Structure formats: structure tokens, C-alpha cells
Amino acid sequence: MDHTKINLLVRLQHLDNQIESIVSLQKGLPEEIDALDEDLVFTTRQIESRKKIADEHLKTRSRLHETINECKNKILNFKEKQTLARNNKEYDALSKQIEYEEKEIAQAEIQLQDIVHTIQRAQEIQKKGRQLIAENRYDEITEEMMPDDILHQQLEDLKKQVDQKREELESIVIETAEDVNLLKKKVMEQRALITSEAKRLLDKYDHLRSGTLQNAVVSLNRNACSGCNTRVPTNRHTMIVQGGFYLCESCGRIVVHERLFEEAE
Numbered sequence: 001m002d003h004t005k006i007n008l009l010v011r012l013q014h015l016d017n018q019i020e021s022i023v024s025l026q027k028g029l030p031e032e033i034d035a036l037d038e039d040l041v042f043t044t045r046q047i048e049s050r051k052k053i054a055d056e057h058l059k060t061r062s063r064l065h066e067t068i069n070e071c072k073n074k075i076l077n078f079k080e081k082q083t084l085a086r087n088n089k090e091y092d093a094l095s096k097q098i099e100y101e102e103k104e105i106a107q108a109e110i111q112l113q114d115i116v117h118t119i120q121r122a123q124e125i126q127k128k129g130r131q132l133i134a135e136n137r138y139d140e141i142t143e144e145m146m147p148d149d150i151l152h153q154q155l156e157d158l159k160k161q162v163d164q165k166r167e168e169l170e171s172i173v174i175e176t177a178e179d180v181n182l183l184k185k186k187v188m189e190q191r192a193l194i195t196s197e198a199k200r201l202l203d204k205y206d207h208l209r210s211g212t213l214q215n216a217v218v219s220l221n222r223n224a225c226s227g228c229n230t231r232v233p234t235n236r237h238t239m240i241v242q243g244g245f246y247l248c249e250s251c252g253r254i255v256v257h258e259r260l261f262e263e264a265e
Helices: 004-027 027-083 088-134 148-197 199-209 233-239 256-263
Strands: 217-221 254-258
Touching: 004 199, 004 217, 004 254, 004 256, 027 088, 088 148, 088 254, 148 199, 199 254, 217 256, 233 256, 254 256
Parallel strands: 217 254
Antiparallel strands: none
């Protein structure tokens, strides 16, 4: 077995491990930012939805008030005409028109009352939510229970948290950019070298890392694969000690002697 080829792959894993180590300095910040962004979008949609409903209520109430005023003006006009009616037929026709406008007013007032009741119900639900918050019973709060002012405060808090996390992440990225770029350059050079010397091994390495595994090449630790702790068959130990490798039957990782990682450094 040409042990030089596996040494090349171990060196590549060592370089990838160094990049992963630097990226780990970000302390899960990208994931935290993604989670906060989701909360931010959700909270924003809640606020926008409530504002849309409130705007619709305002627009409808304004229209209904205009309708009532127009109907009242028409009634006054019809009543003035009644005083000038020349016969019962003309008087009765005006009476029917007055009756129609009064019905329009009644319907508009019912709609206005429905809107008032809807707003009152929403306020009562939010009042219940405020009480649950005061009692620290957050698990019982539904979306509609969250009071408007607290929802807006949550939005502002989320924006501040996102900004802070982004600044922290950007600072880490800037501080480590030079090291990461240098390592990436070395990785590209190493991959080019392996491609010409041991492409099949590189394909295996890439296949393993294309899933959830980052450490495709691991060391033998206490006669077991250090990736999944599965015991390596005794008849494979000598080959590994001599600088060869073993494909773990449990996780598929490439198991080598820890000496190769020391040499890669």
C-alpha cells in the first residue's frame, strides 16, 4: 500500500479541521442569527396583520359614518319636501324614501357596533394575555393574546439582538479572515495534489463530508474509531500502525493512526 496517498488525505483533513476550528469561534452565531431572523419575521407579520385589521376597521367606520350623515341629510331633504307635498301620493312616496334611508342608517349603525364589539373582544383577549405574562404563564399565551405594546417591544428587542449578533459575527469574521483565506488556499493546493495522486480517496472523503460528517478521516483511539467509538477488528491494527487505513464498518469514516495527524501538523 502506498502510504503517501493516505498521508495527503490526512493533511487535507487537518487543514479542514483548522478551518472548522476557526469557524467554531463564531459560537453558533450564524444559527442564532437565523433563529432571531425567523422570530423577527414572525413578529413583524403579527404586527402588520393587526395594523391591516385596524386600518380596515378605521376605513370601514369612516365610510359608515359618511353613509349615516348622507342618509340623515337625505331624510331632512325629504321631510322638507313633504311639507310641500301636493297630494297624499307624493307624501307617501317621500315617506317610503325616508323609511329606506332610516333602514340604511340602522344597518350602518349595526355594522359600527359589530366593529366596536370586535375591538372590545380583542382588547379583552390582550388583557388576559397581559395577566398571564404577569403570572409568568407564557406557555398559555396564544398569538392573539399578546398585547400590542409588548409585541412592539419584542420587535425592537429582536432588532437590537440581531444587530448585536451580526456585529459580533462580523467582528470574528474580519479577525479570522486572513487565517481562513490562507487555509482555504492550502486546501485547494492539497486537493489538487490529491486529485493527481489519489482521486478515489478524495472522492471517498468528499462523499463522507457531503453528509453530516465533517471529520471524514479520524484517528484510531483505544483500538476504536474515534468518530463513532466502534471497535476496529484486531487484524486491522497492524495495517493502521504501519501507516495504512481502515474504513469503519459502522460510520464509514477513514481510520488512521494518530501519528499521521501529528505528522500533518
